[in-house]
Amino acid sequence: MxxxxxxxxxxxxxxxxxxxxxxxxxxxxxxxxxxxxxxxxxxxxxxxxxxxxxxxxxxxxxxxxxxxxxxxxxxxxxxxxxxxxxxxxxxxxxxxxDPQLGLSDDVEALFFQNERRRHVLRKLNELPEGYRDVVYDYYIKEKTFKQIAEEQQIQVKSVEVKLYRARNWMRKHWKEEDFS
Known part of the structure; x- marks a missing residue:
């Protein structure tokens, strides 16, 4: 075949x-x-x-x-x-x-990263409220699990669980075409 x-x-x-x-x-x-x-x-x-x-x-x-x-x-x-x-x-x-140099010299990678962020921001409002902050902090603000846990005053494991559940929710409710 x-x-x-x-x-x-x-x-x-x-x-x-x-x-x-x-x-x-x-x-x-x-x-x-x-x-x-x-x-x-x-x-x-x-x-x-x-x-x-x-x-x-x-x-x-x-x-x-x-x-x-x-x-x-x-x-x-x-x-x-x-x-x-x-x-x-x-x-x-x-x-x-050299503190003058930025970490993102690759313009093409930066462009696609920004495009992905903008799209995720648009879709973010569809997420249940309990997942929205974790997804925003992790994917958009690029914070670590530890930083998120400290800010939300929860355990790191709770952040991991929330992010896992948010990903499952996204897989279930969003179609791949939504991100093409």
Whole structure:
């Protein structure tokens, strides 16, 4: 089935590619999540992987599609993880050596980060009140669990539970298309 869909995609059939995405998105997400251990990053990288799969289809030679896309996903996730670790080290070094330099020199990353924040702010009002503050503090203000717990005078574990429940609420009530 996959090889037939691949041939249709190569022939320019966008619907066939949508079917491939639907068929393999959970597999790719689980694979990427196993490397990154962060749901938000895994969701973003899953989308990037499908773009990479689409652009790499001409190189695919019909030798196990699932294995091929899984390898692409793992490599992409590992690359991202390494890149972020390097950026943290470099940012820390730059910041400590020259206070004039900002931590966000990558304009493109900053743009997408700001776009995501604006969209989340719009959707934030839909959240139940008990979850809204935790989600806002964690994702928008980028506070740690400990900072949120201290400000709200609750335990760190309570912050984790609230954020977990908020994510479940969002998964249940928001559609993926809302964020496309």
């Amino acid at each position: 996959s090889d037939e869909l691949v041939e249709k995609v190569r022939a320019g059939n966008d619907h066939a590619f949508r079917i491939l995405i639907e068929t393999y998105k959970q597999t790719i997400f689980r694979t990427v999540y196993s490397v990154l251990r962060n749901q938000k990053d895994a969701e973003d990288v899953t989308q990037e992987v499908f773009i990479k799969i689409y652009t790499s289809l001409p190189q695919y030679n019909n030798q196990g599609f699932k294995t091929w896309i899984t390898r692409i996903a793992i490599n992409h996730a590992i690359d991202l993880k390494r890149k972020r670790e390097r950026q943290k080290e470099e940012s820390h070094e730059e910041y400590s050596s």
